Amino acid sequence: MKLLSCPLNGLRNISEFTYGGEYHPTPDHQTTSSRDWAEHVFFHDNTAGIVIEWWCHTPSSFWFLAERNTLTDEVVRTFTPDELYTKSIIQHETKPETTP
């Protein structure tokens, strides 16, 4: 992987991006035990194969997700977080426009 396609900015050199960790649904703040929090924070699936992970396009600070094969280093696809997050944490409906 030398190029990555940012949903906002298009195809760019991999050096413009920062890896942001595996995607895991955020645990429920009210009910999660501290043992489960520890696992959420420190532990990783570390899968050898296709994973979903966070990336940030550094010049625009734009966070998005990628499906990538960690054995072959091929990107299957990239997509915006609203595919997985239907409502924002502060309870506003977000309807991002499509971008070029």
Added chain:
Amino acid sequence: MTKQETNIIAPTLATRRSPLYRRHLQYQAHFKQVGDNIVVDSYPNEGAINDEIEIAKSMGLCDLSTLDRTGFKGVGTPQWLASQSFKVPVLANTAEEQSSQSLLIKLSAQEILVLSDLLFLSEDVKRLYQKAVENHQSYDQQIYNLPRNDSHCWLAVTGINATELFSKLCAVDLRSHKFVQGAVAQTSLAKTNAIIIRHDLNKTPCFYILSDISGAEFLWDCLLDAMSEFHGAPVGLSALQTLASNQ
């Protein structure tokens, strides 16, 4: 627009200084005051003002860092700006010139950058800033002001050879037919993050660059170094203003 005697104005007179003012002093720049801002009028060492216009037409570098700019972010931003009678760009990574000549740049679906015009015709940035300060309570986490005066430096690279320069420093294709008027690229320039905006001065190609203010001197030096093979040089704001206003 107040035009004062140019050669007696020191860049340290105003509270807001360009992060590059020491560089300008090295070049023995003449400064001028426009509104509250002190800008480089010209660099007499480089020749007469007409020569500077010629440089700007071929390849010039200008520091606009003391000119006003601001930004807004949040889901309500595009709508709110439209309600303030601004023409809001539809697509992310495009810019829209307003009738007041200020420039709105859409950085993402929820983020807009506002740049003042080079001739100081509009007070848009000041007005929006004021409005945001007065009304921020009522925005209910839908609109956040992102002041940009002190976060980014603002440079302009001008002239028909500008794209030659970028091909050395930037991986995005900025050639005229690919990167048209109003196009925006948020990318890496000389290994530092930058927002690049194509905003021509009439027939003269012009690229605004906004980049982290703490790296301003680094970027300025990189650009000048990369320009030397094309005989590019620093130019004052007056040259750009002339090119912008000559129809």
Added chain:
Amino acid sequence: MPFGLLKYGLTKKYPAKHHFTPEKALKKHYDVVIIGGGGHGAAIAYNLAKYHGVTNVAILEKSYLGGGNTARNTAVIRSNYLTESGVNFYSESVKLYNNLSNEFNYNVMMESRGQLTLAHSDAAIRSFRWRAEVNQHLGVRSELVDRQSIAELVPNLNMSEDARYPIMAGLWHADGATARHDAVAWGYAKGACDRGVELHQLTEVEDIIIANGRVNGVKTNRGTIHCGAVVQAVAGASSIVAKKAGIALPIHCYPLQAMVTQPYKPILTPHVSSPQVHVYVHQTSRGEFVIGGGSDPYPLYNTRATLDQRETLSAAALELFPFLTQARLLRQWAGITDMTPDYSPIMGLSPVKNYFLDAGWGTWGFKATPICGVTMAALIATGKVPDLIKPFELERFYRFEQINEAGATAASH
């Protein structure tokens, strides 16, 4: 003389001796199965056999002995870490290394030429001072040195004040050393096999058999084996193997790259490392300059070498040693490193009974090979966790008691 050697080689009076187990069938049962035939696996087997009399042991290696990170590392040995747990642990290892050739009667080419870490900022000097204090307190030779001393230690280092990151001070570690990595793995494996341990190469563990929370065997590509205990020492495959035992680990795998130049005449004595410009350099006794640095920017299970890394490593190496401009690169390679959040290993008990962990060795595990052998063998043989490795247990993450060695590890190895 050459004829004498030939005669010696061909005579039946001195038959060639196998270093390791000749190829043979797997037994149905072993007391201990060691997954991974790297330096760590071999060292554990050696200590079980020699010091605990446990010889019904199999080392299962999916590829060949010492072909993993043991073959790929840059062989830096040192103990100038930051935490008490870290310094005590690694300094025991350095002591064992100093006697390893005698222990084996086999030359591991230990060379104690010292290690110099460079500070290019006030913050780095502060943290070096802190490390030096901790190190000295625990009996490790480690001191803060000024520019003058640095210039004397490494006369050809770029000490210019006009550099992008001028050198301000250094952390000098006289105990720093290197050793021949292959020899370490071979020495341990030979000593283990001499005492009855079986090394099975091309034998991959495909699954782990657990009943009632206790391990009792492994499935391999060559059949199923029953056993009393299992230890995994598989470095870059740590998460994959642990998952087979139902164990999740706080590990992320990143490639780490290094490269080496053609040999030149001796000019650089100590190992020099700069966490700020992200590079470390030493010259081997063969004359090659070994150049390493930071990990790849994102996780991957792939040992390709990249042009990006070649460029950044070269640029950084030239920043410190401009005389290398004309040097030619011979090789560049990568290994998969099992990185933990606190840059300390995960050793000891696991949630599965009789299943032991030797993982999370990231970019720093070669230097720990001897002490891992000693402590893990003691744990397996006696069931008691040695004090030296107690702090590194997996449970520490649930207690939020990380052992932060990030600063003392970055780009220093």
